[in-house]
Amino acid sequence: MKIHIGIVMLALGVMLFGSCTKEDTTAPGNPLITPKTEFSTAHFGDSLEFKVDVSDEEVPLSTLKAQLFYSEEMVSEVVIRTKANGEYSGKIYVPYLANVPNGTATLKLVLQNIRLTVSEKEIDLPLTRPDFPYLTLVTATGEHRMNRLNMYEYSANEVFPFSVKGYIKAPKVGSAGNEMTFGWEDNAVALGSVSEIPFSNSSSGRYSISFNTFNYQASPFIIAYAVNGTVMDRIDDNRFKAELNFTKGQDVVVDGIEDFSSWFIDPDYVSKDANGKLSFLPMTGKYRVTANFTLKYLVVEAMNGAGLATLQPDGTGAVWIIGEGIGKPDIATNQVGWNTDNALCMAPMGNKKYQISGVAGTTFRADNINFKFFHQKGWGGEFKDANISTTSDLIFIGNGSNGRDSGNLGIVAGKTLETGATYVLTVDLSAGNDKAVLTVTKK
Known part of the structure; x- marks a missing residue:
């Protein structure tokens, strides 16, 4: 009987121990x-330091999160590992965003233990x-100091060139x-960028460069570059384009480019x-x-509709040049090479004739050229030796075995x-695209 009582007592002990452990x-x-x-107020753009006492007498802690909300949107968060009860400190960034007015944000502190x-x-x-x-x-x-004019409005009024590139910094x-x-x-x-803002004015001189710290509006961006009244669209900081119709012989008027008199005028397209x-x-x-x-x-560059022109089966359209020993405005700064983005569009002169001219030693290398004619600004159709001929005693067409590819x-x-002399290269397709004739003329 005692044995049975002992067994029962042992079983009860195990059950009680298991129950306690499970609990x-x-x-x-x-x-x-x-x-x-305690936070009475803060600024957008601040890095706020905070201290918090955390504890859990029953279960080890896991993390403390500090979360900042603008309305219902969380805009910033910091996560701190809490290995033990005690005091913890951190810093949370208050984002400085455009078009966000003064108001009350919510700082939420979230403490979690290992039992979640x-x-x-x-x-x-x-x-x-x-x-x-x-x-x-x-x-x-x-x-350049930008003085405060009104709330959020700042301006630097100085003698500036017509184009000014820079970034703006605000003090602490x-x-x-x-x-x-x-x-x-x-x-x-x-915000947070130091890439240059491309400010521009219609001319050099005294004018104001302005910035609004509330809505991030900046000025001036008076890109008054235009060709025959068509305003040019910005491609990037250094390139602008316009697409328009020209009539042979019409005047070409370029507006807004302050030092245009020093620019290269392509003699195949524009006379001066x-x-x-x-x-x-x-x-x-x-x-x-x-x-x-x-x-x-x-x-x-010649166009056909919304895209750049390509050579058509009837010999109209465009002929392009890709290769070495040629470049505009000069080979020293802009040799075409085998980069199709640099391809030169020959001027379509009418009657299925296409022309490019230049100065030896400047536009053309005087001693070595290695370029060819293509149907498009890129790889694809091209003129091989079977498609083009010349009677020139100065320039030859490669056939794959005479020192040049076909x-x-x-x-x-x-x-x-002759260094300094002007040469005109003309491709005549009037007999057909497979019977092109190249002529080389020294002016």
């Missing part, structure tokens, strides 16, 4: 948060936009503030008289004009182009 392992715990930092039990505490955080005493425009030539405001920068991203002013008057030379049609400010070069041009052995 311990499933206890949710009780995480407690006690903020030790969570406790939260919300703190109202009044926010105001910082009132910067000034801003600074940073350019390659130096820094208050003990928790940060210096901020505003640059150019995706064709708009963006002693008075600076420009006239269009090729056949009537639609063309793309690209102003390349790096090269100071107006690139003209269709590539070269300078006859023992000869060179």
Whole structure:
């Protein structure tokens, strides 16, 4: 009987022990948060330091999260590992966003233990936009102070060139503030960038460069570049384009390019008289004009509808040049090479004739050329030796065994182009695309 009682007592003990153990392992715990930092107000753009006492007497803690909400949207978060009860400190960034007015944000503290039990505490955080005493425009030539005109409005009024590139920085405001920068991203002013904003005015001289720190509106962007009244669209900081119809012989008027008199005028497309008057030379049609400010070069390319022209079966359209030993405005700065993006469009002169001219030693290498004619601005159709011929005693057409690949041009052995002389290359397709004739004329 005693044996049976002992067994029963042992079984009861095991059951009680198991019950206690199960209860311990499933206890949710009780995480407690006690903020030790009081926030009366803060600025957008601040980095706010905070201190919090955390504890859970039953279950080990896991993490403390500080989350900042504008309305219902969480805009910032910091996660802190909480290995033990005690005091923890952190710093949370208050985003400085465009078009967000002063108001009250919510700072939420979320404490979690290893059993995933969570406790939260919300703190109202009044926010105001910082009132910067000034801003600074940073350019390659130096820094320019932008004075405060009104709330959020700043301006630098100085003698500037017509094009100014730079970013804007704002000073730290208050003990928790940060210096901020505003640059150019995706064709708009963006916080945190130092990419240069492409300010531009219609002319050099005294004018104002302005910026609004509330809506990020900046000025001026007076891109008054135009060809025959058609405003050019921005491609990037250094290139602008316009697509328009030209009539053979009509005047060409370029507006807004301050130093245009120093630009390269492509003699295949535009003539310039002693008075600076420009006239269009090729056949009537639609063309793309690209102003390349790096090269100071107006690139003209034939178009067909919304795209660049290609050679058509009847010999109309366009002929393109890709290869070595040629480049506009010169080979030193812009050799075409085998980069199809640099392909040159021969001027369509009418009657299925296409022309390119240039100066030996400048447009053409005087001693070595290796380019060919293509049907498009890119790889695809091309003129091989079976499709094109020439009677020139200066330039030959490669056949694959004479020192040039099929269709590539070269300078006859023992000869060179006369440095400084102008040469005109004409491709005549009047007999058909497979019977092209190349003529080379020295002016």
